[in-house]
Amino acid sequence: MARAIMIQGAGSNVGKSMIVAGLARAAHLRGLSVAPFKPQNMSNNAAVTADGGEIGRAQALQARASGLAPLIDMNPVLLKPESETGAQVVVQGQRLTTARARDYAALKLTLMPRVLESFHRLAARHELIIVEGAGSPAEVNLRAGDIANMGFAQAAGVPVILLGDIDRGGVIAQLVGSHVVLAPEDAALIRGFAVNKFRGDASLFADGMAFIATRTGWTPLGIVPHFADAWRLPAEDAAEIVTRPGGPIRIAVPRLNRIANFDDLDPLSAEPDVSVTMIEPGRPLPGDADLVLIPGTKSTIADLAAFRAEGWDIDLRAHLRRGGRIMGICGGYQMLGRSIADPEGIEGSPSTVEGLGLLDVETVMRPEKRLGLVEARLCDDGTPLRGYEIHIGQTDGFGQANPWIEIDGRPEGAASADGRVRGCYLHGLFADDRFRARMLAELGGTGRTAYEDGVEATLDALAAHLEAHLDIDRLLALAAPV
Template sequence: MLQGTGSNVGKSLIVAGLARAYARRGLRVRPFKPQNMSNNAAVTADGGEIGRAQALQARAAGVEPTVHMNPVLLKPQSEIGSQVVVQGRVIGNAKAREYQSWKPRLMEAVLDSFGRLAGEADLIHVEGAGSPAEVNLRANDIAIMGFARRADVPVVLIGDIDRGGVVAQIVGTSVVIDPEDAALVAGFLVNKFYGDPTLFEDGMAFISERTGWPALGLVLHFAAAARLPAEDAVALDRAIQSRLCARARIAVPVLPRISNFDDLDPLKLEADVDLLMVRAGTALPVCDLVVLPGSKATVADLGALRSAGWDIDILAHVRRGGRVLGLCGGYQMLGRSVGDPLGLEGPPGTVAGLGLLDVDTVLGDDKVLRPVVGRTVADGEPFSDYEMHMGKTRGPDRARPVLRFSDGTCDGAASADGRVAGCYVHGLFADDRQRAAWLHRLGAEPTDFAYEAEVERVLDGLAAHLEEHVDLDRMLALAR
């Protein structure tokens, strides 16, 4: 089990790299995360949903993702708390304190999924959530040491030297955790080191001496990791270098409950695209395309969009002849109204949308989770992506759909002039043919790189990087 001294220390990427490294050695590897909290989710081969990071880790291991790789997924919403997904299916909503009482029964689902994976694997990499040093949450824990103790798995602790204080991170964790938990720790890694690694040899020795835990590796910063899909919205704070000479400028308002934002990752890699992730407090810039991304709470994020003044910016953008694309929740916002009669996101009611598409959405508790294939209506370009949404959208502008599925049904809606469009399908820009078609419409010149092949190349590079900086033989020997 790979645990971290805190969030965002690089656990997800290290698990992905280890999965690829050990799979290349011929082992049957499976990733596992007992509990994840993320609005960036993926549709699994068995028709459920899991955290995006576990889907990437499954890909690194060379297997299809299943719901058992992430049996508990928490998707933060608005004032109702988080949507709770167990083994791929929504079972309800819970606020933080209420959720604590759910954990004992959720542990049984976690152990069931772990047992299923164990029956088909030589090696399982378990990713922890948060930090074992959060001792106030240790009771009923299912995601860190609580799971490690129940499943009897050895733990490797990961510290992040880039944020500073890594010695205190690891030594401090050894001091505050329960002695029986500490006994499960079989070693530690230090991640995100810059510069000459010999300069931290004394630091590694000091940590080992104070904790009694062996040092398993000092992992140097791996810059290419930024080209992989990110797990959560923390990654959106990374600076994206502005490309002032790019022909296509795309602005994305970053809403509080943004989801499936990896839809945008392929655009970051296009040399002729200037992708601007705009935070509240900043006006949307003059651009060619505004993309409204997915949202876990459409009504609340629509309110946040108005509070930021972005509704005014978007309407001005359209008056200037600019384009707007709404994806999933963003598509719902573009319509005349969004209704929530069941109170799924908060108090029941209906709110006005942006009115840029002549459609109305009613949220419901039936969740669509499925892979889809088809072609765009405008130019006949093929796509192979996925749907993940709640709610139905109807209205006259659906007579101009954006996508046509292979079964003949259609998705999405467009304005009469075609400059405003929306659809429920995620992953369009990851399809090289689709991405090229959208960029041609903006007057940009797409590069010839293959996005999926690029992900594979980076995963191979990450595996080789860990082979160089981590004692993988010793780690394998520690596994039970």
């Protein structure tokens, strides 16, 4: 019989995803058959699974930490924000609908059976399930119909560890306050707590740990110092993307409002020769960039309008006149074309808008989504590479007569006649060491990093970090049969 434990947070962005990944790797290294599970996630950073669906990128990383391929059951409900008040709802890997926040409150009442179905399928195949909550259980206004935190924990009978973030201050109030506002039956499910992101001498917080334990009755499991190499692991939240100074090759990335699948940037940031700079709204695209990379987006038309409102379209043409290079991935590729049509109103009201006109292609939005892990090759020399597709929209035009990638015998992407503007739908290109090295050579640099090996080493280091600072034996003992 499988056992399960759930890591919930006393707030958003307290480090739950990283802690679960580290615990999963630690359990895996101990010889346990372990799998991650997150009932409901909200993220535009999605991963394509081995069974043909999509889940949150954080759960894909946790699967990797567990020694597993990512599967749809690891994150049965994924919300992908498309506007301030609406999101695409993905259930067990497939798009179900698009719902406004108020409508989703009613919809989620129907989703618990699907969530439990996925959970029990995983539990039937593994010894240990490490569950990640979402946001905070102290948001008691969301408790009715909850499937992400205490609602799931009660339904599945899973005990909870509550994680606080001392780096933002007020961690005693975070944890003790959660105990105060939770319903007694929910508070009773919390068996232990830990404090994350500590900087300095942890012994100075011993009295704080004792106070929390006395006021709540929960078992203290440890104080986890700030993990300095966390940036080497894919970030779940776009707010965590930061400029990382590096080498002389400058890659500028405009921060789109609905940026998606931004883990494309991580392998570039890991390269010593490269400086990846996120260009915030209100700032121009830098004149000394070697490459402007337009990333994926969940709302291409809206983000294209915002791109123009920032004046970035003017900056982009100036960059090209100076001899710079441009690459668009997925939504960024669509923006680079001549037009984008949305006849069915998938992204809003039906419309057709003019693109940036730097590639001779046109895009039509369609409700069907292309999902898949793919093996591809570069057209000019046959260099093999790997990536994944996750998009709606079909792009066609004369520009595809000059493709630069081939997938299963079909041309993919488009390039300008001089090759300085390129676009494609293929995510994950930069994680391929061969492609990244070749692209950096075009910019006058060298690809020197074995990126995937670096991720594995960082997961091992994270597991060792948790073994040193968390009482993992006691934590695993708190896991309950399910």
